[in-house]
Amino acid sequence: MSSSSICQKVIIVGATGNLGPYLVSAFDADPDFQVSILSRASSDCSQFPQHIPVHRIDNNYNTSDTKLVEILTGQDVIISALATQAVLQQKAIINAAVKAGVKHFVPSEYGHDTRNERAAQLLPPCFFTHKKQIVEYLQSKEVEGLKWTAFVTGPFFETFDFQKRHAVILKDFSDHHWSTTTLSTVALAVKNAISAPTEKTNKYLFVESFNVSQNKILSAVERLTKDKWEVSYHDAEEQRQTASAKLSRRDYSGLPTLMGYVTCVDGYGGDYMQYEESANDLLSLPQESLDSALKKMVE
Template sequence: MSTITKVALAGARGNIGGPVLDQLLKAGFQVTVLTREGGSATFPSAVTVKHVDYDSVESLTAALQGQDALVVTITTSAIGKEYNLIEASIKAGVKRFIPSEFGSDTFNEKLSKLPGYKAKVDIHEALRKAARESSLTWTSVVNGPFLDWGISASFLLNAKDRTIEYPDGGNHQFSATTLESIGKAVAGVLKNPEQTKNRPVYVQDVAITQRQLGDLVKKFVGADGWKETVSSIDEAVQQVWDEVKKAEPNPGPVFFGTLKAAIWGGDAYNSRFQKLDNELLGIKGLSPAELEAVVAKNIPK
Protein backbone atom coordinates (compact mmCIF):
# COMPACT_ATOMS: atom_id res chain seq x y z
CA MET A 1 0.00 0.00 0.00
CA SER A 2 1.29 3.47 -0.88
CA THR A 3 2.18 5.99 1.80
CA ILE A 4 -0.64 7.81 3.56
CA THR A 5 -0.11 11.58 3.78
CA LYS A 6 -3.54 13.23 3.52
CA VAL A 7 -5.95 12.41 6.35
CA ALA A 8 -9.54 13.53 6.86
CA LEU A 9 -10.94 13.61 10.39
CA ALA A 10 -14.65 13.50 11.20
CA GLY A 11 -15.57 14.51 14.75
CA ALA A 12 -12.51 16.57 15.61
CA ARG A 13 -13.99 18.29 18.64
CA GLY A 14 -15.04 15.30 20.77
CA ASN A 15 -13.19 13.67 23.66
CA ILE A 16 -11.19 11.58 21.19
CA GLY A 17 -11.21 13.94 18.22
CA GLY A 18 -9.08 16.67 19.78
CA PRO A 19 -6.23 14.37 20.90
CA VAL A 20 -6.32 12.53 17.57
CA LEU A 21 -6.09 15.82 15.68
CA ASP A 22 -3.13 16.92 17.81
CA GLN A 23 -1.21 13.70 17.18
CA LEU A 24 -1.94 13.65 13.45
CA LEU A 25 -0.51 17.15 13.14
CA LYS A 26 2.52 16.29 15.27
CA ALA A 27 3.15 13.26 13.05
CA GLY A 28 3.23 15.49 9.97
CA PHE A 29 0.01 14.44 8.23
CA GLN A 30 -1.91 16.89 6.08
CA VAL A 31 -5.22 17.03 7.95
CA THR A 32 -8.64 18.01 6.65
CA VAL A 33 -11.36 18.33 9.27
CA LEU A 34 -14.94 17.53 8.30
CA THR A 35 -17.41 19.61 10.27
CA ARG A 36 -21.13 20.12 10.06
CA GLU A 37 -22.47 22.86 7.82
CA GLY A 38 -23.09 25.92 9.93
CA GLY A 39 -20.72 24.78 12.65
CA SER A 40 -18.73 27.42 14.53
CA ALA A 41 -15.79 25.35 15.79
CA THR A 42 -12.31 26.70 15.11
CA PHE A 43 -9.21 24.68 14.32
CA PRO A 44 -5.44 25.22 14.02
CA SER A 45 -4.29 27.17 10.98
CA ALA A 46 -2.50 24.09 9.61
CA VAL A 47 -5.85 22.31 9.22
CA THR A 48 -8.08 22.47 6.14
CA VAL A 49 -11.74 22.69 7.13
CA LYS A 50 -14.56 21.38 4.96
CA HIS A 51 -18.21 21.78 5.93
CA VAL A 52 -20.32 18.73 5.13
CA ASP A 53 -23.80 17.33 5.38
CA TYR A 54 -23.40 13.97 7.12
CA ASP A 55 -26.76 12.88 5.72
CA SER A 56 -25.56 13.39 2.14
CA VAL A 57 -23.22 10.88 0.52
CA GLU A 58 -22.63 13.38 -2.28
CA SER A 59 -21.50 16.08 0.16
CA LEU A 60 -19.18 13.66 1.96
CA THR A 61 -17.77 12.26 -1.29
CA ALA A 62 -16.88 15.73 -2.52
CA ALA A 63 -15.14 16.54 0.78
CA LEU A 64 -13.15 13.29 0.72
CA GLN A 65 -11.74 13.68 -2.79
CA GLY A 66 -7.96 13.36 -2.71
CA GLN A 67 -7.81 12.01 0.86
CA ASP A 68 -5.74 8.92 1.62
CA ALA A 69 -7.48 8.07 4.91
CA LEU A 70 -10.51 8.93 6.98
CA VAL A 71 -10.51 8.78 10.77
CA VAL A 72 -13.94 8.88 12.42
CA THR A 73 -14.24 10.02 16.04
CA ILE A 74 -17.94 10.84 16.17
CA THR A 75 -19.92 9.92 19.28
CA THR A 76 -21.49 6.52 19.74
CA SER A 77 -24.96 8.05 19.49
CA ALA A 78 -24.17 9.19 15.93
CA ILE A 79 -22.50 5.98 14.80
CA GLY A 80 -25.14 5.43 12.12
CA LYS A 81 -23.55 8.29 10.15
CA GLU A 82 -20.61 5.98 9.46
CA TYR A 83 -22.51 4.12 6.75
CA ASN A 84 -22.61 7.28 4.63
CA LEU A 85 -18.94 7.90 5.42
CA ILE A 86 -18.03 4.38 4.29
CA GLU A 87 -19.95 4.76 1.03
CA ALA A 88 -18.45 8.18 0.40
CA SER A 89 -14.94 6.88 1.14
CA ILE A 90 -15.37 4.14 -1.47
CA LYS A 91 -16.60 6.62 -4.07
CA ALA A 92 -13.81 9.10 -3.32
CA GLY A 93 -11.07 6.45 -3.49
CA VAL A 94 -10.01 6.69 0.18
CA LYS A 95 -7.47 3.98 1.05
CA ARG A 96 -7.94 3.51 4.81
CA PHE A 97 -10.96 3.94 7.09
CA ILE A 98 -10.57 4.07 10.88
CA PRO A 99 -14.05 3.81 12.43
CA SER A 100 -15.23 5.30 15.70
CA GLU A 101 -14.26 2.27 17.76
CA PHE A 102 -11.82 3.42 20.48
CA GLY A 103 -13.01 1.23 23.33
CA SER A 104 -13.31 -2.38 24.44
CA ASP A 105 -12.76 -5.47 22.33
CA THR A 106 -15.91 -5.67 20.26
CA PHE A 107 -14.11 -8.30 18.15
CA ASN A 108 -14.24 -10.67 21.13
CA GLU A 109 -16.86 -13.31 20.30
CA LYS A 110 -18.64 -13.16 23.65
CA LEU A 111 -18.66 -9.38 23.89
CA SER A 112 -19.73 -8.89 20.27
CA LYS A 113 -22.97 -10.75 20.97
CA LEU A 114 -24.11 -8.31 23.66
CA PRO A 115 -26.78 -5.93 22.34
CA GLY A 116 -25.08 -2.79 23.62
CA TYR A 117 -22.42 -3.18 20.93
CA LYS A 118 -24.63 -4.24 18.03
CA ALA A 119 -24.21 -0.90 16.25
CA LYS A 120 -20.41 -1.19 16.31
CA VAL A 121 -20.43 -4.83 15.24
CA ASP A 122 -22.66 -3.92 12.30
CA ILE A 123 -20.07 -1.32 11.27
CA HIS A 124 -17.41 -4.06 11.37
CA GLU A 125 -19.46 -6.07 8.88
CA ALA A 126 -19.99 -3.06 6.62
CA LEU A 127 -16.24 -2.44 6.55
CA ARG A 128 -15.43 -6.08 5.84
CA LYS A 129 -17.89 -6.00 2.95
CA ALA A 130 -16.34 -2.76 1.64
CA ALA A 131 -12.87 -4.30 1.82
CA ARG A 132 -14.04 -7.32 -0.20
CA GLU A 133 -15.77 -5.27 -2.85
CA SER A 134 -13.60 -2.16 -3.20
CA SER A 135 -10.10 -0.80 -2.59
CA LEU A 136 -11.07 0.61 0.82
CA THR A 137 -9.24 -0.95 3.79
CA TRP A 138 -9.91 -0.49 7.49
CA THR A 139 -8.34 -0.58 10.93
CA SER A 140 -10.14 -0.46 14.28
CA VAL A 141 -8.27 0.92 17.29
CA VAL A 142 -9.12 -1.00 20.48
CA ASN A 143 -7.79 0.73 23.60
CA GLY A 144 -10.05 -0.03 26.55
CA PRO A 145 -11.48 2.79 28.65
CA PHE A 146 -9.89 6.23 28.51
CA LEU A 147 -7.72 6.28 31.64
CA ASP A 148 -7.36 10.04 32.13
CA TRP A 149 -10.90 10.95 31.06
CA GLY A 150 -12.30 8.01 33.04
CA ILE A 151 -10.92 9.59 36.22
CA SER A 152 -11.61 13.25 35.45
CA ALA A 153 -15.18 12.58 34.24
CA SER A 154 -15.92 10.27 37.22
CA PHE A 155 -16.60 7.36 34.89
CA LEU A 156 -14.24 4.69 36.24
CA LEU A 157 -14.83 5.92 39.79
CA ASN A 158 -15.99 9.12 41.47
CA ALA A 159 -13.10 10.66 43.38
CA LYS A 160 -15.04 13.81 44.22
CA ASP A 161 -17.98 12.02 45.84
CA ARG A 162 -15.74 9.15 46.98
CA THR A 163 -17.78 6.37 45.47
CA ILE A 164 -16.40 3.31 43.70
CA GLU A 165 -17.88 0.09 42.36
CA TYR A 166 -15.98 -3.19 42.28
CA PRO A 167 -17.51 -5.42 39.57
CA ASP A 168 -16.84 -9.07 40.50
CA GLY A 169 -14.83 -7.78 43.44
CA GLY A 170 -12.70 -5.44 41.33
CA ASN A 171 -9.87 -7.93 40.85
CA HIS A 172 -9.97 -8.45 37.07
CA GLN A 173 -7.28 -6.55 35.19
CA PHE A 174 -8.42 -4.32 32.34
CA SER A 175 -6.48 -2.48 29.64
CA ALA A 176 -6.72 1.31 29.77
CA THR A 177 -5.18 4.04 27.63
CA THR A 178 -4.82 7.81 27.84
CA LEU A 179 -6.34 10.04 25.19
CA GLU A 180 -2.89 11.17 24.08
CA SER A 181 -1.77 7.59 23.49
CA ILE A 182 -4.94 6.84 21.54
CA GLY A 183 -4.08 9.74 19.25
CA LYS A 184 -0.56 8.37 18.87
CA ALA A 185 -1.99 4.94 18.04
CA VAL A 186 -4.09 6.41 15.23
CA ALA A 187 -1.03 8.13 13.79
CA GLY A 188 0.88 4.85 14.17
CA VAL A 189 -1.75 2.96 12.20
CA LEU A 190 -1.50 5.43 9.33
CA LYS A 191 2.31 5.23 9.36
CA ASN A 192 2.08 1.43 9.10
CA PRO A 193 -0.80 0.86 6.67
CA GLU A 194 0.24 -2.59 5.44
CA GLN A 195 0.88 -4.06 8.92
CA THR A 196 -2.49 -2.77 10.18
CA LYS A 197 -4.62 -3.56 7.14
CA ASN A 198 -8.13 -4.93 7.68
CA ARG A 199 -7.80 -5.80 11.34
CA PRO A 200 -8.20 -4.41 14.84
CA VAL A 201 -5.11 -3.16 16.65
CA TYR A 202 -4.80 -3.35 20.43
CA VAL A 203 -3.05 -0.78 22.61
CA GLN A 204 -2.84 0.02 26.30
CA ASP A 205 -0.93 2.32 28.60
CA VAL A 206 -1.54 0.07 31.58
CA ALA A 207 -3.30 -3.10 32.71
CA ILE A 208 -4.84 -2.44 36.11
CA THR A 209 -7.58 -3.72 38.41
CA GLN A 210 -10.37 -1.59 39.80
CA ARG A 211 -8.97 -2.23 43.29
CA GLN A 212 -5.55 -0.97 42.24
CA LEU A 213 -7.04 2.10 40.59
CA GLY A 214 -9.06 2.86 43.69
CA ASP A 215 -5.98 2.54 45.89
CA LEU A 216 -4.06 4.93 43.64
CA VAL A 217 -6.79 7.56 43.81
CA LYS A 218 -7.06 7.17 47.57
CA LYS A 219 -3.33 7.85 47.81
CA PHE A 220 -4.05 11.41 46.67
CA VAL A 221 -7.49 12.15 48.15
CA GLY A 222 -7.41 10.03 51.30
CA ALA A 223 -8.90 6.66 52.20
CA ASP A 224 -11.66 7.85 54.54
CA GLY A 225 -15.31 8.36 53.70
CA TRP A 226 -15.55 6.15 50.61
CA LYS A 227 -18.76 4.37 49.66
CA GLU A 228 -17.75 1.07 48.09
CA THR A 229 -20.03 -1.47 46.45
CA VAL A 230 -19.41 -4.90 44.96
CA SER A 231 -21.46 -5.96 41.94
CA SER A 232 -21.80 -8.98 39.68
CA ILE A 233 -20.90 -8.98 35.98
CA ASP A 234 -23.21 -11.93 35.34
CA GLU A 235 -26.11 -10.04 36.92
CA ALA A 236 -25.30 -6.94 34.87
CA VAL A 237 -25.32 -8.99 31.65
CA GLN A 238 -28.60 -10.68 32.62
CA GLN A 239 -30.14 -7.25 33.22
CA VAL A 240 -29.07 -6.26 29.72
CA TRP A 241 -30.89 -9.24 28.21
CA ASP A 242 -33.93 -8.65 30.41
CA GLU A 243 -34.09 -5.04 29.24
CA VAL A 244 -33.94 -5.84 25.52
CA LYS A 245 -36.87 -8.25 25.92
CA LYS A 246 -39.14 -5.37 26.95
CA ALA A 247 -41.56 -3.83 24.48
CA GLU A 248 -39.70 -0.51 24.73
CA PRO A 249 -36.15 -1.20 25.97
CA ASN A 250 -34.23 1.63 27.62
CA PRO A 251 -30.98 1.99 25.64
CA GLY A 252 -29.12 3.45 28.64
CA PRO A 253 -29.09 0.33 30.83
CA VAL A 254 -28.44 -1.84 27.77
CA PHE A 255 -25.34 0.13 26.81
CA PHE A 256 -23.91 0.64 30.28
CA GLY A 257 -24.52 -2.96 31.32
CA THR A 258 -22.68 -4.08 28.21
CA LEU A 259 -19.89 -1.61 28.95
CA LYS A 260 -19.51 -2.94 32.49
CA ALA A 261 -18.90 -6.45 31.16
CA ALA A 262 -16.53 -5.12 28.51
CA ILE A 263 -14.29 -3.24 30.94
CA TRP A 264 -14.40 -5.32 34.11
CA GLY A 265 -15.55 -8.75 32.88
CA GLY A 266 -12.12 -10.37 32.81
CA ASP A 267 -10.65 -12.84 30.33
CA ALA A 268 -14.02 -13.95 28.96
CA TYR A 269 -14.46 -10.49 27.45
CA ASN A 270 -10.74 -9.85 26.81
CA SER A 271 -10.85 -6.92 29.22
CA ARG A 272 -7.07 -7.16 29.49
CA PHE A 273 -5.83 -7.49 25.94
CA GLN A 274 -3.87 -10.67 25.40
CA LYS A 275 -1.90 -9.35 22.42
CA LEU A 276 -0.74 -5.78 21.97
CA ASP A 277 0.35 -3.64 19.02
CA ASN A 278 2.08 -1.10 21.28
CA GLU A 279 5.54 -1.55 19.78
CA LEU A 280 4.34 -1.28 16.18
CA LEU A 281 2.33 1.86 16.91
CA GLY A 282 4.83 3.61 19.16
CA ILE A 283 2.97 3.27 22.46
CA LYS A 284 5.44 2.97 25.33
CA GLY A 285 2.98 2.45 28.17
CA LEU A 286 3.16 4.05 31.61
CA SER A 287 5.73 3.37 34.29
CA PRO A 288 4.40 3.21 37.88
CA ALA A 289 5.54 6.80 38.44
CA GLU A 290 3.92 7.98 35.20
CA LEU A 291 0.70 6.18 36.09
CA GLU A 292 0.59 7.95 39.45
CA ALA A 293 1.15 11.29 37.69
CA VAL A 294 -1.77 10.66 35.29
CA VAL A 295 -4.03 9.73 38.19
CA ALA A 296 -3.02 12.77 40.27
CA LYS A 297 -3.44 15.17 37.34
CA ASN A 298 -6.94 13.98 36.48
CA ILE A 299 -8.58 13.81 39.91
CA PRO A 300 -11.40 16.39 39.88
CA LYS A 301 -10.72 19.38 42.07
Protein backbone atom coordinates in the same frame (compact mmCIF):
# COMPACT_ATOMS: atom_id res chain seq x y z
CA MET B 1 9.52 15.93 6.75
CA SER B 2 12.27 14.34 4.68
CA SER B 3 12.61 15.28 1.03
CA SER B 4 11.77 11.72 -0.02
CA SER B 5 8.57 11.41 2.01
CA ILE B 6 5.10 12.09 0.67
CA CYS B 7 2.75 14.16 2.79
CA GLN B 8 -0.43 12.20 3.41
CA LYS B 9 -3.77 13.99 3.39
CA VAL B 10 -5.85 13.00 6.41
CA ILE B 11 -9.44 14.06 7.01
CA ILE B 12 -10.92 13.60 10.48
CA VAL B 13 -14.66 13.02 10.95
CA GLY B 14 -16.23 13.72 14.33
CA ALA B 15 -13.42 16.00 15.43
CA THR B 16 -15.42 17.76 18.16
CA GLY B 17 -16.07 14.73 20.39
CA ASN B 18 -14.00 13.38 23.27
CA LEU B 19 -11.29 11.84 21.08
CA GLY B 20 -11.51 14.09 18.03
CA PRO B 21 -9.43 17.04 19.32
CA TYR B 22 -6.64 14.66 20.34
CA LEU B 23 -6.61 13.14 16.85
CA VAL B 24 -6.49 16.57 15.25
CA SER B 25 -3.62 17.61 17.51
CA ALA B 26 -1.60 14.43 16.92
CA PHE B 27 -1.82 14.59 13.13
CA ASP B 28 -1.44 18.37 12.93
CA ALA B 29 1.81 18.21 14.93
CA ASP B 30 3.35 15.78 12.42
CA PRO B 31 4.67 17.48 9.26
CA ASP B 32 4.14 14.26 7.29
CA PHE B 33 0.40 14.93 7.29
CA GLN B 34 -1.96 17.53 5.90
CA VAL B 35 -5.04 17.63 8.13
CA SER B 36 -8.58 18.68 7.40
CA ILE B 37 -11.89 18.16 9.17
CA LEU B 38 -15.24 16.84 7.93
CA SER B 39 -17.96 18.24 10.13
CA ARG B 40 -21.72 18.41 10.41
CA ALA B 41 -23.06 21.88 9.68
CA SER B 42 -24.27 22.28 13.27
CA SER B 43 -20.95 21.35 14.91
CA ASP B 44 -18.74 23.99 16.49
CA CYS B 45 -15.21 23.64 15.13
CA SER B 46 -14.05 27.04 16.39
CA GLN B 47 -11.59 25.48 18.85
CA PHE B 48 -9.39 24.13 16.08
CA PRO B 49 -6.43 26.04 14.56
CA GLN B 50 -7.50 28.36 11.76
CA HIS B 51 -5.02 26.80 9.32
CA ILE B 52 -6.94 23.49 9.34
CA PRO B 53 -9.63 23.42 6.61
CA VAL B 54 -13.13 22.46 7.76
CA HIS B 55 -15.50 20.90 5.22
CA ARG B 56 -19.17 21.18 6.15
CA ILE B 57 -21.82 18.57 5.37
CA ASP B 58 -25.50 18.19 6.20
CA ASN B 59 -26.18 17.02 9.75
CA ASN B 60 -26.92 13.53 8.44
CA TYR B 61 -23.88 12.19 6.57
CA ASN B 62 -26.21 9.97 4.54
CA THR B 63 -27.90 12.84 2.73
CA SER B 64 -25.33 14.03 0.19
CA ASP B 65 -23.26 11.36 -1.55
CA THR B 66 -22.14 13.74 -4.30
CA LYS B 67 -20.96 16.34 -1.80
CA LEU B 68 -19.12 13.68 0.24
CA VAL B 69 -17.30 12.33 -2.80
CA GLU B 70 -16.28 15.84 -3.78
CA ILE B 71 -14.86 16.54 -0.30
CA LEU B 72 -13.06 13.20 -0.02
CA THR B 73 -11.48 13.25 -3.47
CA GLY B 74 -7.73 13.68 -3.03
CA GLN B 75 -7.73 12.48 0.57
CA ASP B 76 -5.50 9.52 1.47
CA VAL B 77 -6.94 8.60 4.88
CA ILE B 78 -10.22 9.06 6.72
CA ILE B 79 -10.12 8.93 10.52
CA SER B 80 -13.59 8.58 12.00
CA ALA B 81 -14.39 9.55 15.58
CA LEU B 82 -18.15 9.75 15.18
CA ALA B 83 -20.28 9.47 18.30
CA THR B 84 -21.60 6.04 19.22
CA GLN B 85 -25.16 6.78 18.15
CA ALA B 86 -23.98 7.83 14.68
CA VAL B 87 -21.66 4.93 13.83
CA LEU B 88 -23.92 3.49 11.11
CA GLN B 89 -23.61 6.78 9.21
CA GLN B 90 -20.06 5.66 8.46
CA LYS B 91 -21.44 3.40 5.71
CA ALA B 92 -22.26 6.45 3.61
CA ILE B 93 -18.77 7.85 4.25
CA ILE B 94 -17.19 4.50 3.33
CA ASN B 95 -19.18 4.36 0.08
CA ALA B 96 -18.07 7.89 -0.78
CA ALA B 97 -14.49 7.02 0.17
CA VAL B 98 -14.41 4.15 -2.33
CA LYS B 99 -15.78 6.38 -5.09
CA ALA B 100 -13.27 9.11 -4.20
CA GLY B 101 -10.28 6.74 -4.23
CA VAL B 102 -9.42 7.07 -0.53
CA LYS B 103 -6.80 4.49 0.48
CA HIS B 104 -7.36 3.94 4.20
CA PHE B 105 -10.28 4.19 6.67
CA VAL B 106 -10.13 4.10 10.48
CA PRO B 107 -13.62 3.49 11.88
CA SER B 108 -14.98 4.83 15.16
CA GLU B 109 -14.30 1.53 16.92
CA TYR B 110 -12.24 2.73 19.89
CA GLY B 111 -13.27 1.21 23.19
CA HIS B 112 -14.27 -2.34 24.06
CA ASP B 113 -13.73 -5.43 21.93
CA THR B 114 -16.99 -5.27 20.00
CA ARG B 115 -16.58 -8.85 18.75
CA ASN B 116 -17.56 -10.12 22.21
CA GLU B 117 -21.06 -11.55 21.77
CA ARG B 118 -21.81 -11.74 25.51
CA ALA B 119 -21.20 -8.02 25.92
CA ALA B 120 -23.11 -7.21 22.73
CA GLN B 121 -26.22 -8.89 24.14
CA LEU B 122 -26.24 -6.57 27.17
CA LEU B 123 -25.92 -3.21 25.43
CA PRO B 124 -27.84 -1.27 22.75
CA PRO B 125 -26.72 -2.16 19.20
CA CYS B 126 -24.82 1.09 18.67
CA PHE B 127 -22.29 0.17 21.37
CA PHE B 128 -21.18 -3.18 19.96
CA THR B 129 -23.28 -4.63 17.11
CA HIS B 130 -23.30 -1.57 14.87
CA LYS B 131 -19.57 -0.99 15.32
CA LYS B 132 -18.86 -4.61 14.41
CA GLN B 133 -21.11 -4.24 11.35
CA ILE B 134 -19.05 -1.27 10.18
CA VAL B 135 -15.83 -3.30 10.39
CA GLU B 136 -17.52 -6.11 8.45
CA TYR B 137 -18.61 -3.55 5.85
CA LEU B 138 -15.03 -2.32 5.56
CA GLN B 139 -13.90 -5.92 5.08
CA SER B 140 -16.29 -6.17 2.13
CA LYS B 141 -14.62 -3.12 0.56
CA GLU B 142 -11.09 -4.54 0.67
CA VAL B 143 -11.57 -5.93 -2.86
CA GLU B 144 -12.21 -2.36 -4.01
CA GLY B 145 -8.87 -1.21 -2.66
CA LEU B 146 -9.95 0.39 0.64
CA LYS B 147 -7.76 -0.60 3.59
CA TRP B 148 -8.86 -0.26 7.21
CA THR B 149 -7.51 -0.41 10.75
CA ALA B 150 -9.68 -0.72 13.87
CA PHE B 151 -8.47 0.06 17.38
CA VAL B 152 -9.52 -1.68 20.59
CA THR B 153 -8.50 0.56 23.47
CA GLY B 154 -10.76 -0.25 26.38
CA PRO B 155 -12.60 2.69 27.98
CA PHE B 156 -10.89 6.04 27.70
CA PHE B 157 -9.01 6.60 30.96
CA GLU B 158 -10.19 10.21 31.23
CA THR B 159 -13.85 9.16 31.38
CA PHE B 160 -13.45 7.86 34.94
CA ASP B 161 -14.62 10.25 37.66
CA PHE B 162 -12.13 10.57 40.50
CA GLN B 163 -13.43 13.85 41.93
CA LYS B 164 -16.16 12.48 44.21
CA ARG B 165 -13.73 10.33 46.21
CA HIS B 166 -16.31 7.58 46.26
CA ALA B 167 -15.63 4.21 44.65
CA VAL B 168 -18.27 1.75 43.48
CA ILE B 169 -16.75 -1.75 43.45
CA LEU B 170 -18.27 -4.83 41.85
CA LYS B 171 -17.41 -7.42 44.45
CA ASP B 172 -16.14 -10.83 43.30
CA PHE B 173 -14.45 -8.98 40.40
CA SER B 174 -12.57 -6.30 42.34
CA ASP B 175 -9.21 -7.85 41.42
CA HIS B 176 -10.11 -8.82 37.83
CA HIS B 177 -7.88 -6.92 35.40
CA TRP B 178 -8.93 -4.92 32.35
CA SER B 179 -7.40 -2.48 29.87
CA THR B 180 -7.82 1.27 29.58
CA THR B 181 -6.08 3.87 27.39
CA THR B 182 -5.57 7.62 27.68
CA LEU B 183 -7.00 9.79 24.92
CA SER B 184 -3.57 11.10 23.90
CA THR B 185 -2.24 7.55 23.54
CA VAL B 186 -5.24 6.48 21.46
CA ALA B 187 -4.56 9.39 19.12
CA LEU B 188 -0.84 8.58 18.98
CA ALA B 189 -1.61 4.94 18.20
CA VAL B 190 -3.81 5.96 15.27
CA LYS B 191 -1.25 8.42 13.95
CA ASN B 192 1.64 5.98 14.20
CA ALA B 193 -0.37 3.26 12.46
CA ILE B 194 -1.03 5.60 9.55
CA SER B 195 2.59 6.80 9.49
CA ALA B 196 3.87 3.28 8.80
CA PRO B 197 0.89 1.16 7.74
CA THR B 198 2.79 -2.03 6.81
CA GLU B 199 1.29 -4.96 8.76
CA LYS B 200 -1.15 -2.57 10.42
CA THR B 201 -4.00 -2.65 7.92
CA ASN B 202 -7.13 -4.75 7.52
CA LYS B 203 -6.98 -5.82 11.16
CA TYR B 204 -7.82 -4.92 14.73
CA LEU B 205 -4.99 -3.43 16.78
CA PHE B 206 -5.14 -3.81 20.57
CA VAL B 207 -3.55 -1.11 22.72
CA GLU B 208 -3.60 -0.05 26.36
CA SER B 209 -2.07 2.54 28.64
CA PHE B 210 -2.75 0.53 31.77
CA ASN B 211 -3.90 -2.94 32.76
CA VAL B 212 -5.67 -2.38 36.04
CA SER B 213 -8.32 -3.66 38.44
CA GLN B 214 -10.87 -1.83 40.56
CA ASN B 215 -8.82 -2.48 43.69
CA LYS B 216 -5.58 -1.40 42.02
CA ILE B 217 -7.06 1.97 41.03
CA LEU B 218 -8.63 2.46 44.46
CA SER B 219 -5.33 1.73 46.19
CA ALA B 220 -3.49 4.14 43.89
CA VAL B 221 -5.90 7.06 44.32
CA GLU B 222 -6.01 6.61 48.09
CA ARG B 223 -2.21 6.68 48.15
CA LEU B 224 -2.08 9.79 45.97
CA THR B 225 -4.76 11.69 47.87
CA LYS B 226 -3.54 10.47 51.27
CA ASP B 227 -7.17 9.89 52.09
CA LYS B 228 -9.40 6.89 52.71
CA TRP B 229 -12.17 6.87 50.11
CA GLU B 230 -15.76 5.90 50.70
CA VAL B 231 -16.38 2.53 49.04
CA SER B 232 -19.68 0.90 48.06
CA TYR B 233 -19.55 -2.80 47.29
CA HIS B 234 -22.22 -4.21 44.97
CA ASP B 235 -23.11 -7.65 43.69
CA ALA B 236 -22.20 -7.65 40.00
CA GLU B 237 -25.15 -9.77 38.87
CA GLU B 238 -27.66 -7.73 40.84
CA GLN B 239 -26.24 -4.57 39.27
CA ARG B 240 -26.46 -6.09 35.80
CA GLN B 241 -30.06 -7.21 36.29
CA THR B 242 -31.17 -3.84 37.63
CA ALA B 243 -29.45 -1.94 34.83
CA SER B 244 -30.80 -4.30 32.16
CA ALA B 245 -34.33 -3.86 33.52
CA LYS B 246 -33.95 -0.10 33.24
CA LEU B 247 -32.71 -0.45 29.68
CA SER B 248 -35.70 -2.62 28.75
CA ARG B 249 -37.92 0.31 29.83
CA ARG B 250 -35.80 2.68 27.71
CA ASP B 251 -34.34 4.14 30.86
CA TYR B 252 -30.75 4.70 29.76
CA SER B 253 -29.50 5.66 33.21
CA GLY B 254 -28.40 2.04 33.56
CA LEU B 255 -25.90 2.28 30.71
CA PRO B 256 -22.87 3.34 32.80
CA THR B 257 -23.49 0.36 35.09
CA LEU B 258 -23.59 -2.04 32.15
CA MET B 259 -20.47 -0.53 30.62
CA GLY B 260 -18.71 -0.97 33.95
CA TYR B 261 -19.97 -4.55 34.12
CA VAL B 262 -18.60 -5.58 30.71
CA THR B 263 -15.31 -3.84 31.57
CA CYS B 264 -14.72 -5.41 34.97
CA VAL B 265 -16.42 -8.82 34.83
CA ASP B 266 -14.48 -11.77 33.43
CA GLY B 267 -15.59 -13.07 30.03
CA TYR B 268 -16.84 -9.83 28.48
CA GLY B 269 -13.64 -8.74 26.74
CA GLY B 270 -12.41 -6.11 29.19
CA ASP B 271 -9.07 -7.86 29.59
CA TYR B 272 -8.47 -8.38 25.87
CA MET B 273 -4.72 -8.67 26.33
CA GLN B 274 -5.39 -12.14 27.76
CA TYR B 275 -6.22 -13.41 24.28
CA GLU B 276 -4.79 -10.83 21.84
CA GLU B 277 -1.30 -9.53 21.13
CA SER B 278 -0.53 -6.02 22.29
CA ALA B 279 0.23 -3.54 19.50
CA ASN B 280 1.92 -1.08 21.89
CA ASP B 281 5.44 -1.93 20.71
CA LEU B 282 4.38 -2.17 17.07
CA LEU B 283 3.01 1.37 17.32
CA SER B 284 5.94 2.72 19.40
CA LEU B 285 3.65 3.77 22.25
CA PRO B 286 5.28 5.14 25.39
CA GLN B 287 5.31 3.52 28.80
CA GLU B 288 2.87 5.47 30.96
CA SER B 289 2.69 5.97 34.69
CA LEU B 290 -0.65 5.16 36.32
CA ASP B 291 0.19 7.38 39.26
CA SER B 292 1.03 10.34 37.00
CA ALA B 293 -2.18 9.93 35.02
CA LEU B 294 -4.26 9.63 38.18
CA LYS B 295 -2.56 12.62 39.78
CA LYS B 296 -3.75 14.87 36.93
CA MET B 297 -7.31 13.71 37.49
CA VAL B 298 -7.57 13.88 41.27
CA GLU B 299 -5.89 17.23 41.79
